[in-house]
């Protein structure tokens with residue numbers, strides 16, 4: 451029958467962030483897309499477990515050695531990487547080189563942060579118009595605490611001081627060290643991925659100077675389960691607004707991925723980092739690879755900590771299809787857009803559609819050519 455959307459999209463998008471490219475026609479289109487979708491919120495049932503591809507960074511990294519066997523191993527690993535991207539949109543990497551000591555040090559400190567009194571954490575609360583800070587996200591059945599910062603040292607110091615007035619340097623140091631290591635690794639992987647998919651590295655270079663990093667820690671509280679078969683959703687199904695995302699997890703399961711129309715549970719792997727393809731790469735490759743739809747399940751046995759690192763464009767960056775992914779058989783699927791425009795729509799979907807799961811949670815729908 452009618453759509454179940456409780457909060458129809460009305461009123462203008464805040465003009466401060468509204469690029470000129472927006473006009474009323476597009477705004478109307480957004481409304482149409484949102485209205486055509488209905489609530490598909492059903493409690494997720496237990497998902498089957500699947501192994502995702504596993505790649506060895508030691509094999510992928512080029513070496514100065516000209517050893518024949520080594521070259522073949524590397525070539526094979528690169529093919530596996532390309533296949534992981536086209537078939538799965540996600541994979542684990544091992545031998546990534548991020549020191550275990552550093553990860554554990556940061557995990558310990560971020561858990562200390564989450565165990566601070568709520569009033570103190572709220573001193574660093576995320577501002578409505580910002581993506582940085584602390585967030586206490588409580589729904590009927592789920593509870594997640596999130597802490598997120600970017601590359602700006604001043605912001606990191608600002609929030610760290612509020613949270614750890616007496617010992618903030620220790621926290622800042624670990625955060626910055628981990629962020630830098632993850633930045634390095636993610637750029638390396640992004641380069642391997644784009645090159646492996648046949649992207650012209652000159653076109654990739656245009657983005658190199660327009661990339662920033664976000665580090666986000668998610669603390670999922672342990673929830674009571676009344677029905678063993680029914681799971682409680684933590685994060686709703688979504689695609690990340692990133693080039694790629696890196697995910698570190700403790701030993702508690704909770705991540706689920708969508709593959710071929712089914713949800714699968716991905717178990718944490720010791721010393722492995724989960725890589726996910728984000729929306730930006732889907733656009734640049736003109737849909738040759740898709741961003742990974744994923745969600746999380748609220749744990750019941752013990753709490754769960756995950757740390758995500760997102761490589762995202764700078765606000766000023768324009769995202770457009772790399773020409774080598776367009777030909778007669780592959781017409782352009784997306785119009786070029788500015789990153790702020792993406793963020794605004796991403797936020798619109800999250801806030802205006804609170805409590806509603808869209809059948810297709812993709813923000814990229816808005817950048818497809820208009821249908822007549």
Ligand SMILES: O=C(O)CCC(=O)C(=O)O
Pocket residue numbers: 666668685690697699704705744745746756758
């Ligand atoms: O906690 C996880 O496993 C995933 C987190 C996630 O998807 C996100 O922060 O975007």
Ligand SMILES: [Fe+2]
Pocket residue numbers: 688689690744
């Ligand atoms: Fe995500």
